[in-house]
Amino acid sequence: MDFDFEKDKNSLVKKILIEILIWAAQIAAVIFLAYFIIYYCVEKTNVIGISMENTLYANDPIIINKFSYRVSDPKRFDVIVFKQSGKEHSFYNIKRIIGLPGETILIKEGKIYINGEEIEDIVNAEEMVNYGLAAEEITLEDNEYFVLGDNRNNSEDSRFASIGNIRRDEIVGKAALRLSPFNFISKLNLKKSQD
CATH class of the missing domain: 1.20.5 (Single alpha-helices involved in coiled-coils or other helix-helix interfaces)
Known part of the structure; x- marks a missing residue:
């Protein structure tokens, strides 16, 4: 061998x-x-502040679905995560979409009007007392969204110049899951008819 x-x-x-x-x-x-x-x-990120109570609370850990808006557009009442460049904040903001591109928004007597018609809010929220910029009609551009925090009287959102309308390219993704306690964010704090 x-x-x-x-x-x-x-x-x-x-x-x-x-x-x-x-x-x-x-x-x-x-x-x-x-x-x-x-x-x-x-x-993964954590909620900052109280603007989304009683849906999300400060320091709630959440998962952002960044993929969904690569294949579809944001929808009314989606809870989104966005980051605005050139603004005083450099952290993620979390708000709920109310107005879609091209729509006209007006808030009066505590009610939200889209293109002149009142919309039924899907979340349990206090009646707004400060309408900010939306006390007069705001018409959104083709790439803009109008957002509100669910804690309507303690939220810095599209009603105020410090946030304003959110551009499509500022949206990081959809707030999908709250990790602790675990739940789908789209199921939280809804009016009974929306469950």
Whole structure:
């Protein structure tokens, strides 16, 4: 029986190199997948402030669905997460969409009017006492959204110049899940007829 030490050595080196390449490819794939998920799909953040009470409370951990608005447009009453560049805040804001692109918003006598028609709010919220800029009609541009906090009398939102209308490119994603206690955000604090 012939024993070819050089051939066996080359075969072993080749086998080790192939295993190292496979291992490196697997690590690269995991890193790429993690980056893709965090950048394009989901992100965790915490609620700041009281503007979304009684739906979300300060420091509630939530998951942002960043993917949904890559394939569809935001809808009325979606709870969104946005970040405005060039504003005094550099953190994520969380509010509820009330007005959609091209619509005209007016708030009077505690009621919200879209294109001249009163809309029925889906959340349990106090009647607004400060209508801010929306005391007069606001017409949204093709890429703008009008948002309100669910804590209507303690929310800095589209009624005020410090926030104003939200541009589509400022929206990070949809607030999807509250982690503790766990629940779908779209199911929280709804009027009974909306459950």
